[in-house]
Amino acid sequence: MGELTMQERMKIKRHAMPNQDQEARRGNFSEVALGYTAEMARKEADRCLQCKDPQCIKGCPVGVMIPQFIKALREGDMVKAVEWMKVKNNLPAVCGRVCPQEVQCEGHCILGKKGEAVAIGRLERFVGDFELEHRTCPLVKAAGTGKKIAVVGSGPAGLTCSVDLARQGHHVSMFESLHGPGGVLIYGIPEFRLPKSVVHGEIGYAVDCLGIELKTDHVIGRSFTLGELLEDYDAVFLGTGAGLPSFMRIPGINLNGVMSANEFLTRVNLMKAYQFPDYDTPVRIGKKVAVIGAGNVAMDAVRCSVRLQRILAERNATAPGEAHIVYRRSSGEIPARMEEYHHAREEGVIFDLLTNPVEILGDEKRAVKGLRCIRMELGEPDKSGRRQPVPVEGSEFVMDVDTVIMALGTNPNPIVFVDAEGLDRTRQGTAVADAATGRTMKKRVWAGGDVVTGAATVISAMGAGKRAAADINAFLKGENTWD
Amino acid sequence: MYRILKKEVLSDVVKLMEIEAPHVARRARAGQFVIVRIDEFGERIPLTIADYDRDRGAITLIFQELGKSTIQLGRLRTGDSIASFAGPLGHPTEIENYGTVACVGGGVGIAPIYPIARALKQAGNRVISVIGARTKELIFWEEKMRAVSDALIICTDDGSHGRKALVTEPLKELLENREMKISRVWAIGPAIMMKFVTLATRPYTVPTTVSLNTIMIDGTGMCGGCRVLLEEGSKFVCVDGPEFDGHKVDWDNLLSRLTFYRDEEKRALDLYNHKCNLDKATVAEDR
Ligand SMILES: Cc1cc2nc3c(=O)[nH]c(=O)nc-3n(C[C@H](O)[C@H](O)[C@H](O)COP(=O)(O)OP(=O)(O)OC[C@H]3O[C@@H](n4cnc5c(N)ncnc54)[C@H](O)[C@@H]3O)c2cc1C
Ligand code: FES
Numbered sequence: 001m002g003e004l005t006m007q008e009r010m011k012i013k014r015h016a017m018p019n020q021d022q023e024a025r026r027g028n029f030s031e032v033a034l035g036y037t038a039e040m041a042r043k044e045a046d047r048c049l050q051c052k053d054p055q056c057i058k059g060c061p062v063g064v065m066i067p068q069f070i071k072a073l074r075e076g077d078m079v080k081a082v083e084w085m086k087v088k089n090n091l092p093a094v095c096g097r098v099c100p101q102e103v104q105c106e107g108h109c110i111l112g113k114k115g116e117a118v119a120i121g122r123l124e125r126f127v128g129d130f131e132l133e134h135r136t137c138p139l140v141k142a143a144g145t146g147k148k149i150a151v152v153g154s155g156p157a158g159l160t161c162s163v164d165l166a167r168q169g170h171h172v173s174m175f176e177s178l179h180g181p182g183g184v185l186i187y188g189i190p191e192f193r194l195p196k197s198v199v200h201g202e203i204g205y206a207v208d209c210l211g212i213e214l215k216t217d218h219v220i221g222r223s224f225t226l227g228e229l230l231e232d233y234d235a236v237f238l239g240t241g242a243g244l245p246s247f248m249r250i251p252g253i254n255l256n257g258v259m260s261a262n263e264f265l266t267r268v269n270l271m272k273a274y275q276f277p278d279y280d281t282p283v284r285i286g287k288k289v290a291v292i293g294a295g296n297v298a299m300d301a302v303r304c305s306v307r308l309q310r311i312l313a314e315r316n317a318t319a320p321g322e323a324h325i326v327y328r329r330s331s332g333e334i335p336a337r338m339e340e341y342h343h344a345r346e347e348g349v350i351f352d353l354l355t356n357p358v359e360i361l362g363d364e365k366r367a368v369k370g371l372r373c374i375r376m377e378l379g380e381p382d383k384s385g386r387r388q389p390v391p392v393e394g395s396e397f398v399m400d401v402d403t404v405i406m407a408l409g410t411n412p413n414p415i416v417f418v419d420a421e422g423l424d425r426t427r428q429g430t431a432v433a434d435a436a437t438g439r440t441m442k443k444r445v446w447a448g449g450d451v452v453t454g455a456a457t458v459i460s461a462m463g464a465g466k467r468a469a470a471d472i473n474a475f476l477k478g479e480n481t482w483d
Numbered sequence: 484m485y486r487i488l489k490k491e492v493l494s495d496v497v498k499l500m501e502i503e504a505p506h507v508a509r510r511a512r513a514g515q516f517v518i519v520r521i522d523e524f525g526e527r528i529p530l531t532i533a534d535y536d537r538d539r540g541a542i543t544l545i546f547q548e549l550g551k552s553t554i555q556l557g558r559l560r561t562g563d564s565i566a567s568f569a570g571p572l573g574h575p576t577e578i579e580n581y582g583t584v585a586c587v588g589g590g591v592g593i594a595p596i597y598p599i600a601r602a603l604k605q606a607g608n609r610v611i612s613v614i615g616a617r618t619k620e621l622i623f624w625e626e627k628m629r630a631v632s633d634a635l636i637i638c639t640d641d642g643s644h645g646r647k648a649l650v651t652e653p654l655k656e657l658l659e660n661r662e663m664k665i666s667r668v669w670a671i672g673p674a675i676m677m678k679f680v681t682l683a684t685r686p687y688t689v690p691t692t693v694s695l696n697t698i699m700i701d702g703t704g705m706c707g708g709c710r711v712l713l714e715e716g717s718k719f720v721c722v723d724g725p726e727f728d729g730h731k732v733d734w735d736n737l738l739s740r741l742t743f744y745r746d747e748e749k750r751a752l753d754l755y756n757h758k759c760n761l762d763k764a765t766v767a768e769d770r
Contacts, residue, residue, distance in 0.1 A: 245707045
């Protein structure tokens, strides 16, 4: 077959993602999006116009060489596709699954202006999964430099920083307070969206290939302080994320049946409570669940609720119950990835939009029995440009719920800042760091990811880890100085 | 993996384990806790540090076998290993010379009160200790406690050892006795005991520190499952505590939150016992 013309390429329709059956998946934690077949991937790759001035790359926080990997993919050269991918991205199987592509690469794709963008995320996943299975691109470690770096936190920021520094031949120790590496990828994002085998595969491979020393159960600020790390290491990178949950300041948050999305998701994902009692950690889910918020965290929490309710109902032969999203703005402002919102709708989640909780009601046993809410309407745009929701007077009503999950955003965890004089923080508790290099106000300490930006995205955390690694490397090789 | 260096059976249901974890022992102090996980399937269990040995890089834990996880932990032997051991977590006890202090330990609470009493003694305090349990068999570390206390009072509910009383009785007498001049009280034990200790000390306005053992998961401030309601609002026990001013704690809220997973805990325990019985039966049959 000869080269396709531009017109021919533009005629090809975007390939839908094969998904697990809508009905069946409500009752299991297996992955929803099944991934393209090789045939679909090649055909989807055929849609790419190979623009001279590719916009997609500009939309990617780490600048993945998108047209290059897509070209190799459609020419059937998977090894080359992986190579192009790995120039900028160590975790394609993860990013292909969780990046908000519609506002990044795909949001910039020229095809999207009139029709539908190339499914870059799905192609990225296809390449990442191929690599996970075939291991075509072993990471190589340069000759040892004798320099030692402590990376604190093993989420996307810490992992990316560790991999890039280890490739340069430095000795990297990665400290993690939990019992396993991965950060949010392990404790937050559920199995049905990001299988843990993918995360373990990506991390295990990198750690083994590059001899990264993984120190789990190490809580920096407690087991060792930052000051102590600076005595033993030439440089320290903080990628400790923003894991501290916030609760709404409304009456009733300490009732039984109210939890943070982080507690709920940690039980379900990290501790595998959906397999209780095979796993020891339990999770309690009610018949009527309200998840407050509409970001990715809220979508994950509500979709986990749907599944747990269904599993319980099947076990006890009862009705499955309801899971609601309660959000004070309208559907246009929902911050979650588009795909998650659609999947949640397909799975029967009820969206109570323009609704704001004002009180959680409890019964005589201090258990949740309802959620008092007020209706909202959209007023003037605020600083962020979004129309500000304002309460509709006299519109209060009570929702009949027995479980309330708060997904209202998180702040940086303070423990790492113990004994860290000179490391400036903002009022919100985030570390102050230079956006281009990740340098903090404390000498030989870099930071990046959610600990600097507040809750953001996997790819932006990876980007920050990458930039910091480049600067640390230059600093350690004496190519630039601190001041 | 973290090796069990030593195991002692303090009573039928109370076990002591010394576990090798140099990264925890190096900075561990009285009042802090650790999170342990037995194996791949295990839950993260918070346990207060009963003692530490920096030279040997070891932490001593004492725990009561209450549910599936602690029973399973109690069956491990010297030389066995557990999967995770994180810490030291929480803030250490604020040790100063306060004058005369009372240290109250109930049940397994005797274990964590010991390093606090010792540190207070070393700081120059006159330490009066009160330890209590349901019955004689559940009292342990009597000699260790005596060695760090200027006076030691022992109580049991059934009178099988020491005084037949709840720990609050001798405590009230101490507070009543003006010459004693008790300036501070530490109390560690079951939540209900700590509640009654704070009720006992309140009329005397003696500051009373309690160590809370709420439900926890990560132990590092990430989930808020451990939150407790104080006069000034909610706090996370794992990062802000575990010690708090007992007079500010909303005990009824705490007690009710502790029961949230009771059904699941019972289910896990029943299944575990059933499985252990089956295992025993199969072994017997094989013979
Ligand atoms: C439920 C959920 C769903 C999400 N969905 C998406 C999505 O679909 N797409 C997307 O792009 N983003 C998503 N995000 C956001 C994304 O996961 C984060 O922005 C990203 O993980 C941040 O990476 P990080 O490396 O900065 O921090 P984290 O991933 O938070 O990792 C930080 C690590 O540091 C450890 N740590 C913290 N303190 C210490 C200490 N003192 N000592 C040692 N270790 C410490 C933590 O245990 C953790 O493992 C989601 C987040 C959540 C919570
Ligand atoms: S145990 Fe999770 S925040 Fe305290």
